[in-house]
Amino acid sequence: MTDNQTEHQDQTVFKGESEEGNEGTQNAPQAESKKSSTGMEENVAGLLCYLAGIITGIIFLVIEKENRFVRFHAMQSSITFGALFVLSIVLSFIPIIGWLIGLLITPLGFILWIVLMIKAYQGKWFKLPIVGNMSEKQLDKMEG
Numbered sequence: 001m002t003d004n005q006t007e008h009q010d011q012t013v014f015k016g017e018s019e020e021g022n023e024g025t026q027n028a029p030q031a032e033s034k035k036s037s038t039g040m041e042e043n044v045a046g047l048l049c050y051l052a053g054i055i056t057g058i059i060f061l062v063i064e065k066e067n068r069f070v071r072f073h074a075m076q077s078s079i080t081f082g083a084l085f086v087l088s089i090v091l092s093f094i095p096i097i098g099w100l101i102g103l104l105i106t107p108l109g110f111i112l113w114i115v116l117m118i119k120a121y122q123g124k125w126f127k128l129p130i131v132g133n134m135s136e137k138q139l140d141k142m143e144g
Helices: 003-027 042-051 054-063 068-092 097-121 131-143
Strands: none
Touching: 042 054, 042 068, 042 097, 054 068, 068 097, 068 131
16 A cells, blocks of 8 residues: 555544544533523632622522522632631731731732632532631521
8 A cells, every 4th residue: 555545544444443433422412501590600609609708609699599509609608708807807806926926918819719610610519628618507597
């Protein structure tokens, strides 16, 4: 065989393999995404709960009536970033040591903010050790 025929065969085999791989994905059922009462996908609404910290947390607690996933992330956002806000104010009044601790808390809070948004967007019930349980208990009180 010539080089052109060999190349053509390789391409044909590759093309056939990729077509077989596509058949499975075309026939696969699409996963149904859950909507919140706001009309948004629940993972997007969960992400937005963290976007502006305590502000969007409170907004979603007020406007979301049905979806527990969104309400959980809204409550966790409100408690977490409310506590970080209060802690930063208290630390700002403590000279030197408070300022240094505040400098450490700021980047950690930023990393936590990013992680929480990613986990919510992935649709995961990511509970922080203390705040997650507090959020669930508070939601149970609000619903019951």
